[in-house]
Amino acid sequence: MIEAPLGHPVSWFDESTAWSGYCQQVWARYSDPVLRALVGRLTGRQMRQDRTALLQAIAAAQTNPPLIDRCLRKVQPETILLLTWMARSRQPLWDCQLLLSVLAALGVSDGGWTIQEALEHGLIFPSWTQAADEPALTNPSVSNDTGRDGPVRDAAAAAWNGNRGNDSGLGGLAATETTPWLDVVSGIVRTVGLHPAVGERLRQQRLPLPCLSGLQTEPPNFFRSDGWDWPLRLAALWQRLRHQPIRLTQEGEFYKKDSQRLLADPLFSEGWQQGEGPVDGALLAVEAAWAAGLLHRDNDHLQAGRFPAYWRAGLPRLLVELFPRLMQVQKWDPLSGRRSSACAEPSMTASAGWLAMHLLAAAPSDAWIELTDLAAWLWEHHSPWNGLFDPSEMQAGGRNWLLRWFQAVPIPLQFADSWDGRVRLTPLGRWYFTGGSLGELPATQVFPQTLLVQPNAEVIAYRQGLTPSLVADLSAFACWKRIGPACVLELQEQTLCQALEADWSLPQIVQTLQRHASRPVPPTVVDLLERWSSKRQRLTVFPAAVVVEFACAADLETALAEGWIHWRLGERFGLTADGSEPDLRHFRLLANRDYETPPQACLQVGADGLTLEVDPISADLFVDLEVQRLAEPLPPAAPDGPRRYRLSAERLRRAAETQTLEALDAWLTVRSGVPLPPAARLLLLGPHWPAPRTQRLLVLRLANAEAADGLLQWPPTRSLIAERLGPTALAIAPEHLPALRAALAQIGITLIEDPPHQDQTP
Amino acid sequence: MTRPTGRLAVKLHRRVCVLMTDTAVTAEEVLARPRLAADIVGRLSPTVLLVRPGRWEAVVAELRKLGHAPRIISSGPPRPQG
Known part of the structure; x- marks a missing residue:
């Protein structure tokens, strides 16, 4: 699969200016010498201006028919063939391996050299896609960016030199220099592109394909699809992934759980117009939806994006946009289903498919071509394809492969008709391969009233009246339940909420149903929608608001x-x-605070250890809410003063029921820079400490600390001392006073005693 | 903050997750759910709750489990519309 360059055009029908802008971005990556050489070949002039002027000159040259025609005359016929193939396929972006495979089938043995010449003349450009910047969905082997992969480039350069001699002038190139064709050869860039304006110059060129003959008749019972099989399933898949994205492995593969979920969904296996759907249709649908730009990758998830603009046009335009995208899907085989990334020849299905379609385009418009004739040509010319089958079953195997492939891609997309084992292009297919303009696309009949809304909230959608825009709208607010001649959707609360989240309004949804319903929408259904919608009005979440x-x-x-x-x-x-x-x-901005960053200190603890003052500039919304768990509001000290709180025992203890002391300490440290002050600890922990008690003691004051040390050490007095209160103060019990007095007298010390005083305590 | 002359003086609180309810009773309902209350920092008003940074997706998922259909208003990139 081609990985779309992010934010850039991918379709042949996109605006030429968009392609020119993208090409300029690509060429801006070229090294200066390569860029100047390219300008010289493309314009025939040696320009000395700066790079901006060079880029503009290339962009102008690509949309200048005389210059392009002159440049085309200078290149080899094989290069013309390459460009003709890309132009007649109306597919601007091509996988290089796929191109090499096709060129080989068309008789070009050295496709690499052909791609190189086209690149060096600026007729095609390397496309640095999402795959070059991010892990690839389909090919993990793609490395990064534009050629910083020195060993790969060196090896590629050596191999290229070996194959081509030294005539390509590689000798003077540094390994880190961006050289477009070398990046392609080394696999760093897997995709090359053709500016549609250049391709338009080759529309009249013919491809060297045989004009196969077939029965030229107009049978009454041939099968032609209405074209809705794929658009409906892609819309349903978009809806499924909007509800539940798919997770991808590092290799870009699906997890088994997701594969099983999708494969078990009958929407993708049942209800195909021809009866039988493609093998692993759900997984093919994922690849197709990715190629169609309905999905986007977010890290390891594949999720619903927005419906591209071409879904707002008519069905024929939608089909011609989808066709080349489905044709490029690589990891799928019509007989065996999804193939892993590691399989050999991943582009085989796409290359065989494109060749088969070009063979039909080369045949007379009314000729029914036998599938066996197509298989025989592919068997002879497309070696990767014939490797699929044993030679003994070439005819049956090849025919069966083509039948299943036609039934999976071109027939449902209304690009091919089928009849009795034969196929031919439809008028839409012929329009595509003969280069018709968008104005020549067939107009579609419009039946605006194509829905039937039933009282049980089911919506019947008749296919003949559907438009891509209506399908996209229905997918936004109703769940696809069945796809068949008449499709069934269901209005569900979940899908309605998802639509409302995606900026739909309830009146818009009701109006859409009423505008397209063949009968009035039942009032019970409108009531139901209103009830579901009103539930949504109850709660509003702003994930990242600016308060x-x-x-x-x-x-x-x-x-x-x-x-x-x-x-x-x-x-x-x-x-x-x-x-x-x-x-x-x-407004005048005083301060701002980002809540994705850690909280800041914005509290000041007062000298009493209990008062907390909020700094109004650095405070955030949470601090007042947090502090009120521990403290009670105080009136401000001044009329315009900061908010104040006082830690209270009750709130501290209530907070401690749900938080540890360490958590409270940590919180206050973050918010104020200090842990809980002692006064707060007293309030919080006081009741848990042993009860304090009073005691009557006498204080013995000594002349110096030595005297206190001596009394504490001397055995006659040591037992009389209750506690040392300080360096020169000791406490003794009143009843030990006589014994102390006597002991001191023994060593000649007289104790001076205060006169006894009246005790005033009760 | 002092009263300005001319333009109004403001302080901006950026990237705050706010959960608004239609009534105070609905806010009480939300706070009565322990798994939700754990992610609510507090009430800015009777109908406005502040959600812990980085937890809004968990809150929305829990609300949906409870049968609510919260409206998500984001000023970021648009979601798939269809």
């Missing part, structure tokens, strides 16, 4: 009255309608 904090309530009132703020959040806080940043022309 505006005003200095006072009056400022908030002013902002609300002026419409600068839409939502009121409390007394001083507001929000714009979508939670985005307000228009700062109306």
Whole structure:
């Protein structure tokens, strides 16, 4: 599969200016000498201007028919053949392996050299796609970016030199220099592109394919698809992945759980117009939806994107956009189903398919071509394809392979008719391969009333009245239940909510149903939708809002009255309608705070250890809520003073029921820079400590610390000392006073005693 | 913050996850669910709850499990519309 360059055109029918812009981005990666050489070959002039002028000159040359025609006259016929193939396929981006395979089938033995010449003349360009910048969905072997892969480039250069001699001028190239064709050869770039404006110059060229003959008749019972099989299933797959994205392995493969979920879904295996659907149809649908730009990759998940713009055009336009995308799908085989990335010749299905379609295009328009004739040509010319079958079953095997392939891709897309084992191009297919313009696409009949909304909330959709735009809309708000001649969808609460989340409104949904319903939408269904919708009005989540904090309530009132703020959040806080940043022309920014960053210190602890003061500039929304778990609000010290709180025993203890002391300490350390002060600890832990008690003791004051040490050490006095209170103060029990006095007298020390005083305590 | 002359002085709180409810009763319902309450930092007003940074997807998932269909208003890139 071609991986679409992100944000860039992929379709032949995209605007030429879009392609020119993308090409300029690609060429901007070229080294200066390569770029100047390319300009010289493409324009015939040696320009000395700066790179910007060179890029503009190349872009202008690509849309200048005389210059392109002159350049085409200078290249080899094989290069013309390569460009003709790309142009007549109306597919701008091509996998290089697929191109080499096709060129070999067309008789070009040295396809690499052909690609090189086209690149060196600026007729094609390397496409650095998503795969070059991110892990690939299909090919993990693709490395990074534009040629920083020195060993790969060196090896490729050596191999190229070996094959081609030294005439390509590789000798002077550094391994790190960006050389487009070398990046292609070394596998760093897997995709090359053709600017549609260049391709238009080759529309009239013919491919060297035989004009196969077949029965020229108009049978009454041949099969032609209505074209809806793939669009309906791609829309259903988009819806399934919107609800539940697919996870991918590192190799870009599906996990078994996702594969089984999709393969068990009858939408992808049942209801095909021809009866039998493709093998592993659900997995082919994923590849097709990815190629069609309905999905995008987010890391290791594949999820629903937006419906591309071409879904808003008519069905024929949708089909001609889908056809080349489905043709490029590589990891699928009509007989064996999904193939892994590691399989040999991954581009074989695509190359054989394109060749078969070009063979049909080369045949007379009314000739029914036998599948066995197509198989025989492929057997003879397309070696990777004939490796699929044993020679003894070449005819039956090849025919069966082609039958299943036609039934999977061109017939459902209304590019081929089938009749009795034969195929031919439909008018749409012929329009495509003969280079018709968009204005010549067949107009489709419009039946606006094609829905039937039933009281049980099921919606019957008749295929003949559907449009791609209606299918995309229905997929947004109703669940696909069955795809068949009449499709069944169901209005569900979940899909309705997803639609409302995607900016649909309930009136829009009801109007869509009413506009396309053949009978009025039952009132019970409208009531149901309203009830589901009203549930959604109950809760609104702003995942990353900008909350505006005003200095006072009056400022908030002013902002609300002026419409600068839409939502009121409390007394001083507001929000714009979508939670985005307000228009700062109306506001003076005092501070801002980002809540994805860690919290800041914004509290100051008072000297009493209990008062907390909030710094209004650095405070965030959470700090007041957090602090109120531990403290009670205090009136401000001054009218415009900061908010204050006081830690209270009750709140501290209540907080401690759900948080540990360490957590409280950590919180206050983050918010104020200090842990819980002792006063707060006393409030919190006091009741858990042993009860304090009073005791009557006498204080013995000594002249110096030596004297205190001596009394504590001397055995006659040591037992009389209750406690040392300080360096020169000891406590003794009143009843030990006589013994102490006597002991001191023995060593000639007189104890001076205060006169006894009256005890006033009860 | 002081009252300005001219433009209004404001402080911006960026990337805050806000859960708004239609009534205070709905907010109480949300807070009554332990798994939700654990991710709610607090109430800015009776109908406005603040969600812990980085937890909004878990909150939305839990609300959906409870049968709610929260409206998500994001100023980021658009979601698939169809």
